[in-house]
Amino acid sequence: MRMSWLPQGHLEAFLNLLEPYGTVHGPTVLENGVTALAPITSPDDLELKYRHTLIPPKKYLLPFRDPILTLNDGCYRPAPPVAPNLVLFGLHRCDLQAISYLDRVFLGDDPDPNYAGRRERLTLVGLSCEPDDFCYCDPAQPAAVDLFLDQAENGFLVTPHSPRGEKIMSEGTGLFLSSDHLPSLLVPLAPPPTPQDPELRFSDNPLWEEYARICLSCGACSACCPTCYCFDVREYPSLDHGGNRLREWDNCLFKKHGEVAGGDFRRSRLDRLRYRFLHKYCGFSPLQGVTSCVGCGRCAKACPVGIDLRNVLEVTYRGAEPATTRDQATGTGEVS
Amino acid sequence: MTPHGATVHVPAPAVLMERRELTGDTSLIRIAPDPSATGWLSSYIPGQFIQLSVPGAGEIPVSLADMPRQNGIIELCIRRVGHVTDRLKALVPGNRLGVRGPFGVGFPVQRMKGSPVLLLAGGLGIAPLRSLLYYLVRNREEYGEITLLYGAKEIRSMLFRDELAELALRRKLRLYLTVDFAPQGPTGDVECAVGLLPDLLKGFRFEANRTYAAVCGPPAVYRCLASELEEAGVAPERILLSLERRMCCGIGRCCHCAVGQLLCCTDGPVFPLSVLRQIPEAL
Amino acid sequence: MKRKPKLAIAGLTACSGCQLTFLNCEREIPTILDRFQVSFFPLGESSGGDDERFDAALIEGAVSTAQDLATLFALRRASRLLIAFGTCALFGGVAAMNNQLCDRAELFRSVYGREPEKDLIPPAPFTNFVAVDFSITGCPPEKTDLVALLGSLLAGTLPPTTCYPVCMECRSRENSCLLLDRDELCLGPIIQGGCNARCPATGIVCEGCRGPVSQANVAQEMELLLERGFDREDIRRRMSRFTPGWNYEQRD
Numbered sequence: 001m002r003m004s005w006l007p008q009g010h011l012e013a014f015l016n017l018l019e020p021y022g023t024v025h026g027p028t029v030l031e032n033g034v035t036a037l038a039p040i041t042s043p044d045d046l047e048l049k050y051r052h053t054l055i056p057p058k059k060y061l062l063p064f065r066d067p068i069l070t071l072n073d074g075c076y077r078p079a080p081p082v083a084p085n086l087v088l089f090g091l092h093r094c095d096l097q098a099i100s101y102l103d104r105v106f107l108g109d110d111p112d113p114n115y116a117g118r119r120e121r122l123t124l125v126g127l128s129c130e131p132d133d134f135c136y137c138d139p140a141q142p143a144a145v146d147l148f149l150d151q152a153e154n155g156f157l158v159t160p161h162s163p164r165g166e167k168i169m170s171e172g173t174g175l176f177l178s179s180d181h182l183p184s185l186l187v188p189l190a191p192p193p194t195p196q197d198p199e200l201r202f203s204d205n206p207l208w209e210e211y212a213r214i215c216l217s218c219g220a221c222s223a224c225c226p227t228c229y230c231f232d233v234r235e236y237p238s239l240d241h242g243g244n245r246l247r248e249w250d251n252c253l254f255k256k257h258g259e260v261a262g263g264d265f266r267r268s269r270l271d272r273l274r275y276r277f278l279h280k281y282c283g284f285s286p287l288q289g290v291t292s293c294v295g296c297g298r299c300a301k302a303c304p305v306g307i308d309l310r311n312v313l314e315v316t317y318r319g320a321e322p323a324t325t326r327d328q329a330t331g332t333g334e335v336s
Numbered sequence: 337m338t339p340h341g342a343t344v345h346v347p348a349p350a351v352l353m354e355r356r357e358l359t360g361d362t363s364l365i366r367i368a369p370d371p372s373a374t375g376w377l378s379s380y381i382p383g384q385f386i387q388l389s390v391p392g393a394g395e396i397p398v399s400l401a402d403m404p405r406q407n408g409i410i411e412l413c414i415r416r417v418g419h420v421t422d423r424l425k426a427l428v429p430g431n432r433l434g435v436r437g438p439f440g441v442g443f444p445v446q447r448m449k450g451s452p453v454l455l456l457a458g459g460l461g462i463a464p465l466r467s468l469l470y471y472l473v474r475n476r477e478e479y480g481e482i483t484l485l486y487g488a489k490e491i492r493s494m495l496f497r498d499e500l501a502e503l504a505l506r507r508k509l510r511l512y513l514t515v516d517f518a519p520q521g522p523t524g525d526v527e528c529a530v531g532l533l534p535d536l537l538k539g540f541r542f543e544a545n546r547t548y549a550a551v552c553g554p555p556a557v558y559r560c561l562a563s564e565l566e567e568a569g570v571a572p573e574r575i576l577l578s579l580e581r582r583m584c585c586g587i588g589r590c591c592h593c594a595v596g597q598l599l600c601c602t603d604g605p606v607f608p609l610s611v612l613r614q615i616p617e618a619l
Numbered sequence: 620m621k622r623k624p625k626l627a628i629a630g631l632t633a634c635s636g637c638q639l640t641f642l643n644c645e646r647e648i649p650t651i652l653d654r655f656q657v658s659f660f661p662l663g664e665s666s667g668g669d670d671e672r673f674d675a676a677l678i679e680g681a682v683s684t685a686q687d688l689a690t691l692f693a694l695r696r697a698s699r700l701l702i703a704f705g706t707c708a709l710f711g712g713v714a715a716m717n718n719q720l721c722d723r724a725e726l727f728r729s730v731y732g733r734e735p736e737k738d739l740i741p742p743a744p745f746t747n748f749v750a751v752d753f754s755i756t757g758c759p760p761e762k763t764d765l766v767a768l769l770g771s772l773l774a775g776t777l778p779p780t781t782c783y784p785v786c787m788e789c790r791s792r793e794n795s796c797l798l799l800d801r802d803e804l805c806l807g808p809i810i811q812g813g814c815n816a817r818c819p820a821t822g823i824v825c826e827g828c829r830g831p832v833s834q835a836n837v838a839q840e841m842e843l844l845l846e847r848g849f850d851r852e853d854i855r856r857r858m859s860r861f862t863p864g865w866n867y868e869q870r871d
Contacts, residue, residue: 032794033795055793059791071391074349074432075434106589113345214839214842216784216786216839216840217836218786219783219786220787223790224790231584232584232781234394235394236771236778237770237774238766243770245395250590252591255833255834256833257592258581258592265582269834278594278597282597283597284594284597285598285599285603286588304798304799304808304843390776392774419776419779422777423775
């Protein structure tokens with residue numbers, strides 16, 4: 001199989017090649033030391049060996065606070081997002097799989113206008129990674145990506161996964177060399193959680209009670225989760241007879257999440273943890289039987305009290321044999 | 337089935353036409369949605385809900401209290417219980433509102449054809465059932481006997497008493513009323529039992545194996561009503577419960593309203609007991 | 620034209636910082652003054668008549684004197700809506716932080732060198748004394764919360780409430796976690812958000828100025844901070860700076 005090889009020295013030219021598709025954002029280390037996706041002006045800004053960003057790429061599709069309607073003299077109008085063309089460079093497989101999952105949620109029946117508006121202006125360039133102690137992934141899961149770069153010594157193997165990806169490559173023919181190399185991928189410790197038995201939420205695993213006891217309900221797990229998308233909706237009238245309705249990231253561990261006027265359907269923290277498990281690992285209609293966990297490990301890493309919901313799953317992940325193999329199949333798992 | 341186009345996401349304009357106070361905290365309002373919205377509102381099936389916007393305050397899910405009129409006017413029964421309904425209480429005819437929907441799965445009125453229907457309403461639960469009731473009454477010949485068992489806290493808080501009595505008088509339905517408390521002897525001009533709804537059901541004789549039961553009320557009564565109906569011999573597939581949950585978006589995205597793995601806004605709010613029995617936290 | 624809603628803005632025992640938040644809304648003040656009649660605002664101008672009625676009164680501060688209580692009751696009687704404006708009004712704030720530590724009378728003697736005045740009340744949130752229709756937390760409150768309240772009042776309603784902790788906004792802003800990454804005594808997980816994690820964003824820990832978030836797992840935050848090597852007294856001192864009334868056992 002002939003592959004396209006992008007030598008390390010051509011990276012800057014490659015980034016220039018992406019520019020017509022939008023402002024390039026990629027993994028970088030912010031001044032405060034946090035790894036984040038942010039605008040990239042030169043290859044030197046890029047943190048190519050990053051583990052994961054604190055906040056996943058969902059921030060580009062579902063901003064923390066997103067006005068959805070404007071209000072004027074009692075009439076509502078859509079608030080289309082100001083969505084510039086963007087290229088997200090260097091996304092890991094887990095984050096690309098997460099975008100693919102969010103696409104299923106927000107681009108299905110009655111596509112969400114704000115999400116769709118942003119999504120169509122996004123070009124996604126993936127980058128292979130090295131797994132860390134917190135993450136698991138299944139390269140065979142569908143991922144949303146236009147181009148994928150497999151990192152190797154001195155360069156990258158580049159594979160297009162969409163017409164847009166093909167187009168970008170055709171525009172930069174001089175940049176790519178032909179190569180016989182196969183992608184060299186580190187296979188993670190174990191595959192990510194498979195869809196779980198919903199009954200597990202009532203299992204006698206003592207971790208349920210323990211996690212309910214220690215969970216701070218700080219919201220870090222869902223803020224950092226690449227597939228957590230549930231949102232609160234609130235309306236704010238302004239001083240000039242106008243106003244707006246916005247949506248904002250919510251978290252199922254907050255008390256208000258299950259409340260209605262005069263009642264609460266998830267009174268205890270244990271109820272709320274079970275709800276989180278059910279949504280994350282079993283899926284809600286119509287995504288029943290689909291786990292939205294892509295195995296990035298951010299939740300476990302961000303939790304102040306060390307909760308890792310994967311520990312209540314039936315599969316034991318810790319202690320699984322690390323495997324490092326060359327795996328041709330991994331390159332074919334990407335679909336766009 | 338959800339309505340098409342922007343009306344899923346953007347409330348269609350509507351105007352408050354009329355308000356009738358039913359009790360101290362509950363009123364029946366009539367609103368006229370913009371003609372652009374009447375088309376999709378006419379697809380309303382009893383038990384579905386709409387999202388009603390009160391400009392400046394926000395949005396609430398609410399079931400229609402009657403089928404939409406030919407001219408598009410819809411009727412809602414609103415109790416003042418929170419942020420949005422507080423504001424709604426202060427509005428006067430002519431004020432602007434917004435409407436999205438209808439959303440969700442209502443009562444299976446097609447499948448129910450030919451069967452007797454037993455409606456069980458507790459408190460404000462009469463409001464969503466009223467649209468089903470009027471649907472059945474207007475299509476009277478297509479259904480078997482229609483019976484309404486309606487329980488309220490006290491006579492004063494019993495909604496639509498006169499019109500229900502009127503329907504019963506015209507032999508459109510069999511009506512049984514009960515109140516939790518009746519401190520001062522007789523209950524007025526309407527015959528009314530004193531006791532809880534499940535107790536009223538206990539002494540009630542009906543053709544259980546052919547009946548569809550439609551239940552709506554405060555969550556507390558669901559469990560015992562469901563058990564009573566099953567014991568009486570109604571198949572769990574024919575016991576239909578309308579659930580309340582926090583439904584913000586109405587289209588299965590905000591994820592506050594899950595009942596087990598189902599979403600109240602898209603899979604419900606009307607669920608057969610046979611489905612809910614599989615979900616430990618449902619009732 | 621519709622009658623302009625009448626506002627009262629007043630303070631009890633406090634630093635006037637919350638009232639200053641109003642004056643700090645420079646961009647909005649012309650609109651606010653166009654839409655509202657600010658009829659009682661001792662800090663900003665001379666006060667109006669005693670018999671005045673208000674649509675809403677925004678009151679800051681804790682109650683610590685009989686005069687505070689009289690002002691509070693008078694404004695409650697005169698106002699359709701009473702808004703607890705800021706942390707002192709809601710939780711007692713700085714004025715109340717040492718309530719548990721020493722005797723009030725003794726404290727008065729040592730500071731003023733004379734016998735305490737008769738009307739001294741241990742500083743307490745005014746929500747202990749009157750019914751409150753809405754509250755805006757914060758020391759000082761966020762301008763956006765104040766403007767949202769005024770916008771809502773014009774629309775005949777009150778703003779929606781939120782109940783997420785500081786961490787939620789802090790994470791969303793991609794701040795470095797002061798608690799986990801820098802081992803600092805940060806109260807973010809149990810404090811009401813809405814400040815856009817103003818302090819942690821500049822590298823300063825959350826000191827809890829907005830008071831407890833409704834689902835705060837206080838006992839666990841305490842346990843976590845102890846595990847991370849902080850001294851129980853230091854933690855309590857930090858926590859009671861703005862809210863003396865924590866329930867340290869609260870888990871759910």
